[in-house]
Amino acid sequence: MPRLDLYYNIISPPCRVVLLFAKWLKLELNLIELDVLKREHYKPEFLKHYIPTLVDGDVVVWESSAILIYLAEKYSTDDTLYPKDNALRAKVNQRLFYDIGTLMRSVTTYYHPILMGGEGKLEDFKKVQDAVGVLNSFLGASRWTAGEHITVADFAIAVTVAALDGVLHFDFSVYPNVHRWYEQCKRELVGYTDITHEAAQKTQAFLDRFRAMRAAEQQLLCVQSHEPHKEETNDRGDQQQQHYTELQTQPRSVRTDNVPASTIASSSKSDDSTKMATED
């Protein structure tokens, strides 16, 4: 058995995609958990900066879809997961790119202001609906997203749809094909319930920390704005400035303008085990 290191955090949807696919392939992963709020993904020993990252001997792969393809090509005996036939493979690739470039992007764009305590924009929600409508049409004539067999695309898209469910409580009833396929994913993807349940619990803890850090940051900004003149700054003021500077150098994900999209998509509030993330 090869040693496969996965740098990950279960609250991250792309990481869950890899966890689910590894279970399907019955691969044992050596899991290395990184805390993005502590900037652990910027430590010198981990130079890739993004999770999930897979290390298989000399081979390092990041981007969840690239990891799926790598694992399927190297470790699967089932050619249907990532077909060798050109036309079939093109269809699977198209589904994967649609997920990352359209569906997941629409979810994170809409959800970002909500995560920050505001409201999502109607025009962004319409883009989510359009993207789900496209998925519904993919699934109109086939059991899985790219045909009659499950492929890597189903793992990727299932986690995005689960985020839509868990975070946005999206109503799939007007997308019957998506609804049917999503229920099928929940039943058939090995480990789905356990992974989802653990993610929901940990995401809630992440959100609590995230909001506490943001509240502290805002409070300090408020204190600063009431300081009359810089020359009046005393020792206490210096300490506040230092604390503020430290907060500003917290992980990019803590800052309003830079919250990692996929982490966003993993912040939900329900701990229902059928939901992908409390997320997201």
Ligand SMILES: N[C@@H](CCC(=O)N[C@@H](CS)C(=O)NCC(=O)O)C(=O)O
């Ligand atoms: N498209 C990438 C997304 C990876 C990603 O954004 N990962 C987030 C966690 S969900 C991350 O590592 N963020 C760290 C950062 O932005 O500093 C994939 O599918 O793997």
